[in-house]
Amino acid sequence: MANDKIKVVLHPGKPVLKILVLVMVVLCIAALLIPGEEVISSYTAVRDYVVFTNKRVISVNVQGLTGKKKDYTSMPYSNIVSFSVETAGVLDLDSELDLFFSALGHVRFEFTGASDVVAISRCIAQYVLK
Numbered sequence: 001m002a003n004d005k006i007k008v009v010l011h012p013g014k015p016v017l018k019i020l021v022l023v024m025v026v027l028c029i030a031a032l033l034i035p036g037e038e039v040i041s042s043y044t045a046v047r048d049y050v051v052f053t054n055k056r057v058i059s060v061n062v063q064g065l066t067g068k069k070k071d072y073t074s075m076p077y078s079n080i081v082s083f084s085v086e087t088a089g090v091l092d093l094d095s096e097l098d099l100f101f102s103a104l105g106h107v108r109f110e111f112t113g114a115s116d117v118v119a120i121s122r123c124i125a126q127y128v129l130k
Contacts, residue, residue: 032074043109056076057075061073083125094111
């Protein structure tokens with residue numbers, strides 16, 4: 001394993017199931033993490049997931065019938081030129097995070113209404129607006 005120690009930042013009051021999912025996601029991407037990189041949060045869809053660390057966003061696209069094939073896309077915060085958050089509404093329960101990268105272009109992540117996209121935005125701002 002690339003890291004002997006993996007640091008996961010947990011927030012008080014987080015449900016146990018979400019902590020277990022986060023630990024499973026961290027174990028799946030542990031080999032990708034560099035020394036000093038910390039997992040801040042992760043969000044899962046049916047098969048795909050996105051991980052926010054203190055250095056980058058890692059998008060994991062699970063492919064194939066068995067799910068053994070995975071596409072890992074690493075997007076460093078240092079390449080983000082702007083970002084946008086759209087919160088959930090009364091009829092539109094999904095929220096969106098748009099990231100605009102130099103040389104890569106536009107990437108959109110969609111979250112369920114239960115996800116706190118404002119907190120995600122604050123996390124990104126903390127690393128992008130240094």
